[in-house]
Amino acid sequence: MKLDLKKKKLREINNTLQNLDNKKNDRDFVIINPEGSHALCAGLNQEMKVLIKGHVGYYCGGMNQKAYLTIDGNVGTGVAENMMSGTVHVKGNASQSAGATAHGGLLIIDGDASSRCGISMKGIDIVVKGSVGHMSAFMAQSGTMVVCGDAGEALGDSLYEADIFVKGSVKSLGADCIEKKMEKKHLDKISNLLKKSEIKNIKPDNFKRYGSARKLYNFNIDNVSSY
Amino acid sequence: MCGIVGIYLKTKKFEKNLGKLLSVMLNNMESRGPDSAGFAIYKDESKKMYKFSLCINDLNFNKFKKEISKKIKKAKLNQISDHVILKTQKQPKKVIEIINSNFPKVSIVGYGRSIEIFKQVGNPKDVVKKFKLDSFSGTHGIGHTRMATESAITTNGSHPYSTGEDECLVHNGSLSNHNNLRRKLTKKGNTFNSENDTEVAAGYVSNSLSNNKSLKDTLTSALKDLDGFYTFIAGTRKGFAVVRDEIACKPAVIAETKNYVAIASEFQAMAHLPDVNNAKIFEPEPGIVYSWGK
Known part of the structure; x- marks a missing residue:
């Protein structure tokens, strides 16, 4: 079904997609003329396929559950923020805070993601085919981030737990983020995500693994004078 | 924001x-x-003329035009709502001085040889x-x-x-x-x-x-x-x-x-x-x- 944002209001389109009849079999949607609208396809909670043709604004696909969303364009701040499950595939670039605080699902970005990609991620898998900006995976708690390009300053700052894999260069690591040894289970993880993202020409052992040094976990008595 | x-x-x-x-x-x-x-x-953009973007607030435009024309000869004025674009060959320093000392209700929003500025609440x-x-x-x-x-x-x-x-x-x-x-x-x-x-x-x-x-x-x-x-x-x-x-x-x-x-x-x-x-x-x-x- 074709949904045109020039003919229908954003709220109307979101309402349609958020309240699909459980018994309905037509679960293929194409949205045209998004023109940078915010919160498009936020709060979808059923299995369906949605293709958005054009650039969208903030929080596209936020809180997604189960839906498979493709954006044929660029996305604004906070794409797939707080996603629980399903897939969001961005064919262009993503602005800041892509996949922020998301608990699950897969976010694929074909282009670059700017700053704070995966900030406070809590279980989402993020695959960026290009590069990520500064402070990506800031305070990340769980999940996996695969970056096929480079990472900006302060990668993984104040990291709790999450696996970060970067193929290119890392401008600098944030506090308590260190390079870690790559084990078979990590290579398998990368391999699986590359496959899901249909990336064929890159091998898992091209990546380096980064994670938490776990030194910020507990109060350290030696630092008492700092408080 | x-x-x-x-x-x-x-x-x-x-x-x-x-x-x-x-x-x-x-x-x-x-x-x-x-x-x-x-x-x-x-x-x-003009080589000789300066444009002054003025906000005249609640001042009457015709009254302002009359008064300012006495101080700045050959000034051209164009009113758009409560803003006025004043064009003159006079040097900016002098124009600013004239406006500030004679028209306390008028604010100079900007000036130059090309720029025109309009702003309002x-x-x-x-x-x-x-x-x-x-x-x-x-x-x-x-x-x-x-x-x-x-x-x-x-x-x-x-x-x-x-x-x-x-x-x-x-x-x-x-x-x-x-x-x-x-x-x-x-x-x-x-x-x-x-x-x-x-x-x-x-x-x-x-x-x-x-x-x-x-x-x-x-x-x-x-x-x-x-x-x-x-x-x-x-x-x-x-x-x-x-x-x-x-x-x-x-x-x-x-x-x-x-x-x-x-x-x-x-x-x-x-x-x-x-x-x-x-x-x-x-x-x-x-x-x-x-x-x-x-």
């Missing part, structure tokens, strides 16, 4: 429609700044309509919709700020060291008309440009001297430049085609621009100055 927009035409193709393009950009940024709005348009859509932005032609333009945070909702608190000939600045963000910087600049001879942080940044830019620094160098040193959050668009007669602070919390997106470069806080401000879907669209990187111009 605040919304900022700018468009620089690389070719003559859209010069007649500049106002139309910019007005939709501003209207679409209403949600980011409903308190006041303003725009600067660069048009009809109220919803951006009303402001755009009131000043007939639709009808403007020009080479480049910059606009702002304001969500007031640190100073009052007044005409003087609205953007763009112009503190030097053909200069203007719009800002999304907030500065934390503006009081100190204002004191420093005041000592150097700058004057300020508001408590607003952006006016200080504009003063900083003017001060640097008057010391023969380029706009690009000026904004590069601003990265060190201005503390706070910002995306700035700074305009001059020749073009404009964009810079974001290193943290880059304040958004900006640029669309470039062979005919124009447009910048806005959000893509939806640019969705109507001609051929935008084939434009090169990117976010300016933090701490890097981008500039376009003649």
Whole structure:
């Protein structure tokens, strides 16, 4: 079904997609003329396929559950923020805070993601085919981030737990983020995500693994004078 | 929050429609700044004439015209709502002195050989309509919709700020060291008309440009001297430049085609621009100055 944002209001389109009849079999949607609208396809909670043709604004696909969303364009701040499950595939670039605080699902970005990609991620898998900006995976708690390009300053700052894999260069690591040894289970993880993202020409052992040094976990008595 | 927009035409193709393009950009940024709005348009550059953008507030235009014509001979006046564009060959210093000492109700919004500035409190859509932005032609333009945070909702608190000939600045963000910087600049001879942080940044830019620094160098040193959050668009007669602070919390997106470069806080401000879907669209990187111009 074709949904045109020039003919229908954003709220109307979101309402349609958020309240699909459980018994309905037509679960293929194409949205045209998004023109940078915010919160498009936020709060979808059923299995369906949605293709958005054009650039969208903030929080596209936020809180997604189960839906498979493709954006044929660029996305604004906070794409797939707080996603629980399903897939969001961005064919262009993503602005800041892509996949922020998301608990699950897969976010694929074909282009670059700017700053704070995966900030406070809590279980989402993020695959960026290009590069990520500064402070990506800031305070990340769980999940996996695969970056096929480079990472900006302060990668993984104040990291709790999450696996970060970067193929290119890392401008600098944030506090308590260190390079870690790559084990078979990590290579398998990368391999699986590359496959899901249909990336064929890159091998898992091209990546380096980064994670938490776990030194910020507990109060350290030696630092008492700092408080 | 605040919304900022700018468009620089690389070719003559859209010069007649500049106002139309910019007005939709501003209207679409209403949600980011409903308190006041303003725009600067660069048009009809003259070698001899100076243009003064004046806000006459509730002063009667005909009375003002009569009075000012006595002080400034051969002045040409064009009224658009509560703003007046005054054209004269007289030197800016003298004109500013005449206006400030004789017309306390009139505020000088900006002046130069090319720039025209209009700004007022109220919803951006009303402001755009009131000043007939639709009808403007020009080479480049910059606009702002304001969500007031640190100073009052007044005409003087609205953007763009112009503190030097053909200069203007719009800002999304907030500065934390503006009081100190204002004191420093005041000592150097700058004057300020508001408590607003952006006016200080504009003063900083003017001060640097008057010391023969380029706009690009000026904004590069601003990265060190201005503390706070910002995306700035700074305009001059020749073009404009964009810079974001290193943290880059304040958004900006640029669309470039062979005919124009447009910048806005959000893509939806640019969705109507001609051929935008084939434009090169990117976010300016933090701490890097981008500039376009003649």
